Amino acid sequence: MEFLTHDILIIGGGLAGLRAAIEAQKAGRDVAILSKVHPLRSHSVAAQGGINSAFDNIPVPTNDSWENHSFDTIKGSDYLADQDAVEVMCREGIERVIEMEHWGTLFSRTEDGRIAQRPFGGSGFPRTCYAADRTSHNLLHVLYEQVVGLRIPVYEEWHALSLVVDEGQCIGVLAFPLFEERTVPIRAEATILATGGYGRIYLRSTNAIINTGKGCYLAYQVGVPLEDMEFVQFHPTSLFGTNILITEGARGEGGYLVNVKGERYMERHAPHLMELGPRDIVARATQREIDEGRGFEGQYVHLDLRHLGRGKIMDHLPGIRQIAMDFAGIDPILNPIPIQPAQHYSMGGIPTNVDGETPLPGLYAAGECACVSVHGANRLGGNSLLETLVFGARAGRKAASNVKRKKRESNPLAFQKQSEAFQSCLHELSSRQEGEPCFRLRDELKTLMTDQVGIFRRESDLLSAKEKIRELKERFGRIGLKQKNLDFNNEWIQYLELEGMLHVAEVITEGALTRKESRGSHFRTDYPDRDDEHWLRHTLAYKTTEGARLEYKEVTITNYPPKERTY
Amino acid sequence: MRKLTVMDTSALILKIKRYNPEKDPPRWTETFNVETKKGMNLLEALLRIQDEQDPTLSFRYSCRGAVCGSCAMKVNGKLVLACRTPVEGLLGETTLIEPLPFFPVIRDLIVDMSLFFEHYRGIEPYLHGKPIPSDCEYMMMESERKEIDPYIQCILCGICFGVCPAFGRDAQFLGPAILAKAYRFLRDPRDRREKEILNGVNDHRGVWGCNTVFQCVKACPKEVPPTHAIVKMRGRILRYRFTSLFSRFLSMSRRIGSR
Ligand SMILES: Cc1cc2nc3c(=O)[nH]c(=O)nc-3n(C[C@H](O)[C@H](O)[C@H](O)COP(=O)(O)OP(=O)(O)OC[C@H]3O[C@@H](n4cnc5c(N)ncnc54)[C@H](O)[C@@H]3O)c2cc1C
Ligand code: SF4
Ligand code: FES
Numbered sequence: 001m002e003f004l005t006h007d008i009l010i011i012g013g014g015l016a017g018l019r020a021a022i023e024a025q026k027a028g029r030d031v032a033i034l035s036k037v038h039p040l041r042s043h044s045v046a047a048q049g050g051i052n053s054a055f056d057n058i059p060v061p062t063n064d065s066w067e068n069h070s071f072d073t074i075k076g077s078d079y080l081a082d083q084d085a086v087e088v089m090c091r092e093g094i095e096r097v098i099e100m101e102h103w104g105t106l107f108s109r110t111e112d113g114r115i116a117q118r119p120f121g122g123s124g125f126p127r128t129c130y131a132a133d134r135t136s137h138n139l140l141h142v143l144y145e146q147v148v149g150l151r152i153p154v155y156e157e158w159h160a161l162s163l164v165v166d167e168g169q170c171i172g173v174l175a176f177p178l179f180e181e182r183t184v185p186i187r188a189e190a191t192i193l194a195t196g197g198y199g200r201i202y203l204r205s206t207n208a209i210i211n212t213g214k215g216c217y218l219a220y221q222v223g224v225p226l227e228d229m230e231f232v233q234f235h236p237t238s239l240f241g242t243n244i245l246i247t248e249g250a251r252g253e254g255g256y257l258v259n260v261k262g263e264r265y266m267e268r269h270a271p272h273l274m275e276l277g278p279r280d281i282v283a284r285a286t287q288r289e290i291d292e293g294r295g296f297e298g299q300y301v302h303l304d305l306r307h308l309g310r311g312k313i314m315d316h317l318p319g320i321r322q323i324a325m326d327f328a329g330i331d332p333i334l335n336p337i338p339i340q341p342a343q344h345y346s347m348g349g350i351p352t353n354v355d356g357e358t359p360l361p362g363l364y365a366a367g368e369c370a371c372v373s374v375h376g377a378n379r380l381g382g383n384s385l386l387e388t389l390v391f392g393a394r395a396g397r398k399a400a401s402n403v404k405r406k407k408r409e410s411n412p413l414a415f416q417k418q419s420e421a422f423q424s425c426l427h428e429l430s431s432r433q434e435g436e437p438c439f440r441l442r443d444e445l446k447t448l449m450t451d452q453v454g455i456f457r458r459e460s461d462l463l464s465a466k467e468k469i470r471e472l473k474e475r476f477g478r479i480g481l482k483q484k485n486l487d488f489n490n491e492w493i494q495y496l497e498l499e500g501m502l503h504v505a506e507v508i509t510e511g512a513l514t515r516k517e518s519r520g521s522h523f524r525t526d527y528p529d530r531d532d533e534h535w536l537r538h539t540l541a542y543k544t545t546e547g548a549r550l551e552y553k554e555v556t557i558t559n560y561p562p563k564e565r566t567y
Numbered sequence: 568m569r570k571l572t573v574m575d576t577s578a579l580i581l582k583i584k585r586y587n588p589e590k591d592p593p594r595w596t597e598t599f600n601v602e603t604k605k606g607m608n609l610l611e612a613l614l615r616i617q618d619e620q621d622p623t624l625s626f627r628y629s630c631r632g633a634v635c636g637s638c639a640m641k642v643n644g645k646l647v648l649a650c651r652t653p654v655e656g657l658l659g660e661t662t663l664i665e666p667l668p669f670f671p672v673i674r675d676l677i678v679d680m681s682l683f684f685e686h687y688r689g690i691e692p693y694l695h696g697k698p699i700p701s702d703c704e705y706m707m708m709e710s711e712r713k714e715i716d717p718y719i720q721c722i723l724c725g726i727c728f729g730v731c732p733a734f735g736r737d738a739q740f741l742g743p744a745i746l747a748k749a750y751r752f753l754r755d756p757r758d759r760r761e762k763e764i765l766n767g768v769n770d771h772r773g774v775w776g777c778n779t780v781f782q783c784v785k786a787c788p789k790e791v792p793p794t795h796a797i798v799k800m801r802g803r804i805l806r807y808r809f810t811s812l813f814s815r816f817l818s819m820s821r822r823i824g825s826r
Binding site (some may be wrong): 037038042043046098099101102104107108109111113115131132137138141142145146148178208209210241242243244317322323328437439487489491 | 594605606610614617618619622623624625626627629630631632633634635636637651653673674676680687688691692693694696699701702703704705706707708709712714716719720722723752755757
């Protein structure tokens, strides 16, 4: 069996993965990145609005500081975030963003030439740095440029199949190049998962099509728990139809949300912050307007930018204008944009400490697939890009420093066994040509998640969702594939992704069913209040043959005792 | 599935150029009928075919929002991003779909972009920053940013290469997107390079290979204007040549004068 070997293997070429790679390479390690798409095609490229950092570049009556940023983040999280981790992010974020500027990110500028900042939902200050409304396109291209400059090798269009564990240690992965007829064992002293979110288990999602949560499943499959998965963020403003995101920046710049009666309905839901209320509150308010018959055609409301004028729209929101024109045939200078809420962000993920270490030695995680936890029950806009950079760098650094301490011979048998298991699985699947096709199960799952485990949740829905997922898992066992080759086998990829999606959906549903309170993004119509006495704790879900087994762990509180969250 | 007739104006009929080196013959065209819905785009239609009709049909995709640069292809002779192409305009008549031209085809609509990225790496596409303390940003004016901004929009989709006669003729030509990228660094006040960048593009593989027919500018889905960058870099190079000629002339005439 031929092996590839690296000190550190990073799975994922989005912001978190690239930032981790840069840090580890600079520490002198042999690093490689593996990604199922070219890094520049990662979901990170789509983020629009911006990245938070308490620079205090915009004159306001009081000064901003990383402590203020921490407070807003913790309050926004509905007090479920681990406060020590939030403090690390807000403090180190300042350095990370300046470094991105030094590497070439073309941030928009203030009049005196500094990085411009705009207000974003749930923040007390204009703290969100932006590059027009294509912030992360800029960030990702700049990081990739650094990766090119450092000559870090990338296994492009390779799919990570499974983690290989031996004697309680992650010793590498089994992967396969999508266009070749072979699986490849890759030995690594440290493996960093940076595989992004799992939005596409929902029917309506702002995420890239490739965001299926496979990375979380890779960890879950080998016994690592998943944390706080029931906390799924829904964004209030996705374009009706394709659900492409219309950034919060559009409201930051002064856009109005208007229902069919012409009312700015946020007046009723968050009278002080109005459209700039935090996401969960604006998303619920919007869904409620639609559900209660105050939407257009029963399905959407309007985001009105017309009063901002052509100049401001062209200067600050050109990408949004382009999206509205390309995908809805509407010019926001002339007409309001039809929007509806959609799944947007995965707060939960693979549990890590502030150095990206997971409970499994040798395995690290960073970015959206990880749960440090800095977002708790609800992420503030502009904080996840920051998270990818801060914790990507930290995971890279920690992995690099751990690697030099020990070198061990890894066991080739462990790889061999898994490789054989995959071959025979594929063989069996393709012998069942008449089995049910994957896509039907996938579509049923997505609809189910949006309908029953979405913005508003209640026991009866969650129970029926749980039942249905169990049924889907059973049917999954009877799936058949038409092709039996490994290369270019789209069905096989779908099958692998669907397996993870079913498990991730199960964990979300189980967590949501058990958590009998409402906190941040998790809203139970039958338990509408937050219940700190019983539920100020993190959920940990472990894989068992019967489904997910839940445990709980304490939230770390440093300087900010839980208070009621009002805006 | 709904039965489609030729007269059905809501029918999407896609004739797709296929390629699989393991088949005999390796190249063929295949026609698929797709049921459409309101607001559907071409990428959704292709995904539907992959799901419901032929799982072997291969193409790249990721964002479905015209930002990742995965899904460039040729549709009725025009180069487009599939996800940004509404099917509405394609209904009724047969639509021909082909891979991006000038790149080797790997399978169906998937092409090998390695040469593209080789050219990309060739210009050292990362900021070579002027020295600055690590705790503050470079000062930059909005006007300077706006100057570079159009070139930053590039998503490296390869469409401009596929319409470029110079690249079609000579694969060593750096290509529109890459020259636009070089210009982006040249114009960035934070980058300390100038001569290096200009030297790197000062030959027939670079700015002098361009036919200035503006095909790339017309085809780019992100409104990047590569030809403008090329023309501006030519101007700078000529100015340099002129000034260096001039200064050589000056120093020569001074020497003559001091004799
Ligand atoms: C439309 C949109 C707008 C957003 N705007 C903002 C914003 O303005 N501000 C903000 O802070 N946040 C924003 N976010 C959130 C933010 O973009 C993401 O959280 C962040 O980009 C995630 O980065 P990542 O590196 O963790 O993952 P990703 O960028 O998703 O990268 C995941 C990588 O993993 C690879 N991968 C996955 N599975 C496998 C596998 N099995 N094998 C091999 N490779 C694999 C993929 O190829 C990819 O390279 C936005 C999100 C969306 C959906
Ligand atoms: S310049 Fe335009 S066409 Fe060329 S690669 Fe960039 S985005 Fe694509
Ligand atoms: S899928 Fe990303 S550009 Fe089309």
